[in-house]
Amino acid sequence: MGLTAHLPALQVVLPLLAAPLAVLLRHGGFAFGLVTACAWAAFAAAIGLWLQVGALEGGTISYHIGNWAPPWGIEYRVDRLTSFVLLLVSGTAAIVLPWSRASIEREIPADLHYLYFAMFGLCLAGLLGITITGDAFNIFVFLEISSLSTYVLIALGRDRRALAASYRYLIMGTIGATFFVIGIGFLYLMTGTLNLADMAERLRGVENSPPVLAALAFITVGVSLKLALFPLHQWLPNAYTYAPSAVTAFLAATATKVSVYVLIRFWFSVFGESLIFEKLPLPQILLLLSLAAMFAASFTAIFQDNLKRLFAYSSVGQIGYITLGMSFDSVNGLDAAILHLFNHGITKAAIFLLIGGMVIGLARPGAVLPAPTFDRLAGLSQRMPLTCFGIVIAGLSLIGVPGTAGFISKWHLILAAMEKGQFWIVGAILLSSLLAIAYVWRFVEVVYFKPAPEGATKQEAPLSMLIPAWLLVIGTIWFGLDTSFTVGTATEAAMQLVKIGK
Amino acid sequence: MKNDLVLRVIGKLLIPFILLFAVYVQFHGDYGPGGGFQAGTIFAAGIVFYALIFGLDNARKVVPDRLVEAMLATGVLLYAGVGVAGLLLGGNYLDYFVLDSDPIHGQHRGIFWVEAGVAVTVCGVMLKIFYMFASRGERDRDVP
Numbered sequence: 204m205g206l207t208a209h210l211p212a213l214q215v216v217l218p219l220l221a222a223p224l225a226v227l228l229r230h231g232g233f234a235f236g237l238v239t240a241c242a243w244a245a246f247a248a249a250i251g252l253w254l255q256v257g258a259l260e261g262g263t264i265s266y267h268i269g270n271w272a273p274p275w276g277i278e279y280r281v282d283r284l285t286s287f288v289l290l291l292v293s294g295t296a297a298i299v300l301p302w303s304r305a306s307i308e309r310e311i312p313a314d315l316h317y318l319y320f321a322m323f324g325l326c327l328a329g330l331l332g333i334t335i336t337g338d339a340f341n342i343f344v345f346l347e348i349s350s351l352s353t354y355v356l357i358a359l360g361r362d363r364r365a366l367a368a369s370y371r372y373l374i375m376g377t378i379g380a381t382f383f384v385i386g387i388g389f390l391y392l393m394t395g396t397l398n399l400a401d402m403a404e405r406l407r408g409v410e411n412s413p414p415v416l417a418a419l420a421f422i423t424v425g426v427s428l429k430l431a432l433f434p435l436h437q438w439l440p441n442a443y444t445y446a447p448s449a450v451t452a453f454l455a456a457t458a459t460k461v462s463v464y465v466l467i468r469f470w471f472s473v474f475g476e477s478l479i480f481e482k483l484p485l486p487q488i489l490l491l492l493s494l495a496a497m498f499a500a501s502f503t504a505i506f507q508d509n510l511k512r513l514f515a516y517s518s519v520g521q522i523g524y525i526t527l528g529m530s531f532d533s534v535n536g537l538d539a540a541i542l543h544l545f546n547h548g549i550t551k552a553a554i555f556l557l558i559g560g561m562v563i564g565l566a567r568p569g570a571v572l573p574a575p576t577f578d579r580l581a582g583l584s585q586r587m588p589l590t591c592f593g594i595v596i597a598g599l600s601l602i603g604v605p606g607t608a609g610f611i612s613k614w615h616l617i618l619a620a621m622e623k624g625q626f627w628i629v630g631a632i633l634l635s636s637l638l639a640i641a642y643v644w645r646f647v648e649v650v651y652f653k654p655a656p657e658g659a660t661k662q663e664a665p666l667s668m669l670i671p672a673w674l675l676v677i678g679t680i681w682f683g684l685d686t687s688f689t690v691g692t693a694t695e696a697a698m699q700l701v702k703i704g705k
Numbered sequence: 706m707k708n709d710l711v712l713r714v715i716g717k718l719l720i721p722f723i724l725l726f727a728v729y730v731q732f733h734g735d736y737g738p739g740g741g742f743q744a745g746t747i748f749a750a751g752i753v754f755y756a757l758i759f760g761l762d763n764a765r766k767v768v769p770d771r772l773v774e775a776m777l778a779t780g781v782l783l784y785a786g787v788g789v790a791g792l793l794l795g796g797n798y799l800d801y802f803v804l805d806s807d808p809i810h811g812q813h814r815g816i817f818w819v820e821a822g823v824a825v826t827v828c829g830v831m832l833k834i835f836y837m838f839a840s841r842g843e844r845d846r847d848v849p
């Protein structure tokens with residue numbers, strides 16, 4: 204067996220090893236190099252896995268930890284959807300980490316740098332672990348690893364309110380994780396197994412029993428808390444606003460997306476579509492909540508004064524589109540959800556990276572970084588043309604303008620709605636896109652049409668920040684024009700999931 | 706509590722046995738109740754006991770902060786390292802069977818090192834938490 208057979212394990216182990224090594228090194232620079240190298244290695248592993256799964260033609264890779272065969276041992280299981288999410292998570296980390304060097308220099312005290320990188324490594328390992336594992340309790344363990352490190356990362360924010368935001372997320376996240384593990388407990392009670400594939404088989408026949416329904420309820424609510432489904436999103440805006448910029452970008456692109464992945468996994472691969480979509484009113488509830496998120500959160504976003512907060516609310520709205528796709532119960536709907544999960548991930552990462560660079564450029568050397576509020580942004584396009592133009596392009600992707608990644612996923616969502624014959628949903632998607640135009644336009648108006656304050660000089664963000672951010676911006680255009688990778692993978696993943704669920 | 710003679714004598718007498726008991730629980734984990742988690746906690750409890758009697762500063766001389774932080778990381782590395790050793794010896798990740806020519810002995814060897822890693826990290830975490838809470842008063846006094 205060569206190294207390639209062990210890619211599923213290496214995927215998680217590399218960032219997991221990087222974290223304690225970074226602590227032992229006790230040096231910001233070394234820790235940075237190590238964790239970044241491991242993130243890139245994880246990205247390479249994700250690409251390798253994507254190629255391997257592609258070669259299997261609809262099959263799955265199963266890796267037995269400790270050489271104990273499932274369902275007794277822990278199994279890492281990679282199918283199309285898994286490899287797609289792994290690519291998103293490790294790819295974002297590989298881009299955000301080099302970017303974050305210059306950013307945390309200004310945001311985090313120097314003696315904490317190595318701990319920041321250790322936490323980042325742990326968070327990455329946790330998120331990758333949630334995605335790749337095929338064991339229900341293992342998901343919980345990795346969920347805790349990623350959540351606990353996330354709370355620390357958010358609390359590192361230079362604003363004192365970061366502590367309160369982190370604490371709030373800790374309370375909400377812990378409730379979510381507790382609900383999730385209660386649900387797993389019920390499932391274990393009914394099936395006697397923790398392996399997801401085995402569990403799915405054993406659940407056939409006892410689907411209607413009260414413990415299974417209770418488990419479904421607990422897991423759905425618990426994961427919805429983590430993915431910030433509309434009424435459960437209260438932790439998100441503050442956490443994103445006050446966290447260090449690099450953390451915001453990484454979390455916005457990955458943390459909620461991985462939670463969506465867990466929900467898809469449980470709904471489609473474990474409980475099965477017939478229970479979720481035919482016997483229970485779950486799709487109707489999810490549809491309502493998604494619409495509420497698309498309108499209420501996007502509407503709230505328009506009135507925010509802090510740019511980070513504005514895009515945080517926009518994230519809640521965009522998650523609405525993902526869950527809307529899930530509620531359709533069709534290959535096309537799921538396809539749109541998976542597509543939007545990816546497209547929105549890279550778009551939001553690009554925006555938050557650019558805002559982070561903008562904040563650095565706004566600050567006087569050595570001074571405390573200002574919050575990106577609109578009154579400070581007047582006429583900024585003359586001082587930072589590249590940064591502002593990048594945010595506009597990514598903003599167009601949020602709206603769903605043709606030629607950007609956002610358009611592709613919204614187009615697929617509209618196709619899925621039309622396939623169901625529900626044309627009013629098509630109207631709702633278009634209407635909520637108008638709200639996105641409103642909040643992106645607010646940015647454009649302030650930055651391009653307000654006069655710059657006297658004596659402002661041209662000062663772009665450093666190149667080490669502009670290049671990674673622009674890579675993502677180019678990504679949003681690339682995936683809007685050449686959709687063979689994203690649409691191809693998402694469709695295959697959706698077909699695979701629906702086939703399992705039937 | 707440094708001036709309490711009885712406590713000081715009893716403490717000095719007991720602490721070596723507490724630490725020894727921790728090691729016993731650690732090595733007995735294979736055959737009976739026990740293991741790395743419990744052993745790490747008991748070991749840390751011995752140090753905490755010492756700190757309560759002789760003061761935090763003295764405890765910090767015995768187990769300095771940097772050592773505690775290194776313990777946190779070393780335990781995890783040890784655990785993950787066993788997994789990587791399995792990989793290098795031709796098995797899967799965390800495969801103990803390949804750690805020795807005799808698979809059953811390999812299992813023993815694997816669980817031994819994994820439990821050692823758990824004990825080191827758990828002991829480190831316990832001490833870290835104790836130090837953080839115990840030194841809170843000092844830090845507040847430094848900052849007027």
